[in-house]
Structure formats: C-alpha cells, structure tokens
Amino acid sequence: MPARPPRLKQRRDFQRVAGKGARAARPGLVLQALPVPGHPLRVGFTATKKIGNAVVRNRTKRRLREAARLLLGDGRVQGFDLVLIxxxxxxxxxxxxxxGDLRGALKQAGVPLSERVSETAS
Known part of the structure; x- marks a missing residue:
C-alpha cells in the first residue's frame, strides 16, 4: 500500500509554488508544480469556498489526497513541490x-511519473 507523500502546509510554500511553478488545468483539478532539486516530493491540497460548503471542500481534498497517494506514494518522484487545487x-x-486528470496534469507540468513495472514479468 503506497504511503502518503509529505505535505506542504505553510502559506509561503503554497505561494512560492503558485508564483514560480508550472500550471496544468484539467476538468477535475488544477496542478501547480515547482521543481526543487535535491529535496523530497511534497504535496499540498486546497479547495476554495467557491466550490461549495465545508462538506464539499473536505470531500474534494480527501479525493485529491487519495489520488496523490496512489500515484505518488511509492516514493519514485523526487524533487518537486506540488499543489493540487x-x-x-x-x-x-x-x-x-x-x-486520469491527475496523470495528465503531472505529465503536462513536467513531473516524471515512472510507470509501474509489470508484476507478471519474471
């Protein structure tokens, strides 16, 4: 089971990624990605009041966290700060x-996603 990637939590980190990072928009999310060579992957999540009440915002962030955990939790991606909106x-x-939206946004933003090795090949 993939682990949760480390989180971005401080406002200045979110602002730095928004100001200097690449941006990729999809119908389900917006991704901001900033290369940080030599550092581990960190991921932040946000949902504005524009999308709904607290229940909807929390559901949105839970779904984004799970998608990020499944795609990025194996530790293969390093050297990026990501913000999922x-x-x-x-x-x-x-x-x-x-x-699929997250995969496409990562590809567009230049985040290298290594494909999983087939388990049937021995």
Missing part, C-alpha cells in the same frame, strides 16, 4: 477519471 467537478467526478 480542487474544482467544482472534483467532488463528484468518477475516481478513475480524476486519476
């Missing part, structure tokens, strides 16, 4: 489609 569609979007 929820959109109105995030809370209700099918989870497989949301994962």
């Amino acid at each position: 929820g959109r109105e569609a995030t809370a209700e979007r099918p989870f497989g489609t949301l994962m």
Whole structure:
C-alpha cells in the first residue's frame, strides 16, 4: 500500500509554488508544480469556498489526497513541490477519471511519473 507523500502546509510554500511553478488545468483539478532539486516530493491540497460548503471542500481534498497517494506514494518522484487545487467537478467526478486528470496534469507540468513495472514479468 503506497504511503502518503509529505505535505506542504505553510502559506509561503503554497505561494512560492503558485508564483514560480508550472500550471496544468484539467476538468477535475488544477496542478501547480515547482521543481526543487535535491529535496523530497511534497504535496499540498486546497479547495476554495467557491466550490461549495465545508462538506464539499473536505470531500474534494480527501479525493485529491487519495489520488496523490496512489500515484505518488511509492516514493519514485523526487524533487518537486506540488499543489493540487480542487474544482467544482472534483467532488463528484468518477475516481478513475480524476486519476486520469491527475496523470495528465503531472505529465503536462513536467513531473516524471515512472510507470509501474509489470508484476507478471519474471
């Protein structure tokens, strides 16, 4: 089971990624990515009041955290600070489609996602 990637928590880190990082938008999320060579991967999550009440915002962030854990929790991606921003569609979007949105946004932002090695090959 993949571990949770370390988190961005301080406002100045979010602002630094927003100001200097690459941006990729998808229907289910917006990704901001900033290369930080020599540092571990860190991920931050945000959802604005524009997308709904606290229940909807919390659901949105939970879904983004799980998608990030599944795609980035294996520790293969290093040297990036990422911010995932929820959109109105995030809370209700099918989870497989949301994962596809995240994969595409990571690719567009230049974050190298190594494909998992096939377990059937021996």
